[in-house]
Amino acid sequence: MSSTQETRTPWDAASVAEELLARERERREGGRLTDERPGLDLDLAYAAQDVYLARRVGAGKRLVGVKLGLTSVAKQQRMGITAPLTAWLTDAMELEPEQPVEVSSLLHPRVEPEIVFVMGERLAGPGVTTRQALAAVERVHAGLEVIDSRYRDFSFALPDVVADNASSSRFVVSPLSVAPDELDLVLEGCTLSVDGAVAATATGAAVQGHPAAALALAANALAERGLAIEAGQVVLTGGLTDAEHLRPGSVVTAEFATLGRVDLAGV
Template structure:
């Protein structure tokens, strides 16, 4: 793709996000689009949000489970950038009126106390650099019509970032077995799904290692204070106003997400 077309696609995604509307899949319109093109489009999309006043507060890892990788036809994770406009709180709940076609996923967040600069990062490095881990919900959203995405589409769309909420529980990763810690997800008071940390690349730590080294090769460090969402440990859950989700991670605690308002679709 030409630089001009990359910019145009990034601007289209930004406008779709701002106006809460969907676009036809990029891969459908541009069959020759490469992953590298998609990340360049993502950069343009995120740059427009930053230019409008948001700041980068972290990164997210997506496509960490084998079923999702098989569906998208790719066999490594992807990543997106978290901005200040995506941060929600447990106490305020999540307003769906700013989203288009939201789905929730439960996962583990890492909050860093010092920089991590790859490549060459190990699991030990990640654990030592982490101030704490917390249960969280990421509410993914897609600017692509009907979630009809392949890897090129979701990468360009900033890894389908929507908003996220961190639980108040904080744990020391040096004292937790993050691979074996079980997760239970309740939807409106009923058990919806169970999982374990090993479902994410063998351990959520491994996913963060992958991202630190991948971004390091691109000259993008993790910075102290950033939030790293390590990848979903639950199925995607469509949400509407009035829903309440609670995830509990063994040995750590809970995160609660209450939803109000109405999404665009």
């Protein structure tokens, strides 16, 4: 630790949350918080997430669900973790189908395709299995998530991104829904296109081997904090591909084999 860090006040959950909320509000990117002061570890980062949510609810927003991040096993290994990250979704983040994104209101938005669950039952760990997680799902949708890190160049350490509510920004869910037993979630194919040109392809196996496995791990991780995934909540199970930049005038499309198509335009 540098002498500069040693003399600076360590981070606490409130100061972390307020700094990241200010960056979001002011559309101001910045450096890693882990480089600026000591004290920001994973436990504190999740505590900052909870402060973030409390501030949002206090401002009239409503909690609508949970998002998962780092659902790729390879990415988890690079970051030194064994389960996906969890973060919060509020109603202010949700876009209506066909509603465009005002790119200038964000910092450097990128879009990734998601398999989206809507929960029929409360899912609470510990010990939730993939089978149990899938049984709690009422319906499955196609979705697109807009991520928008408050860190310069999307450069962060693990506690930084957790504290930043896993780069949350916006999301859209397709109107079409499918019962979870009406498709093979592992083999469900997805093509991500930008302005009609294919950018990436993947299947549901890209998400922790099975999207419901990611859901189970998330429920178990939340249980360690005394939390659960509630009935009726939306769960973004994690990006199937790398995220593509969203620019004014561009359209990002996710075309799924069974779940249909969802589009997101930048303006």
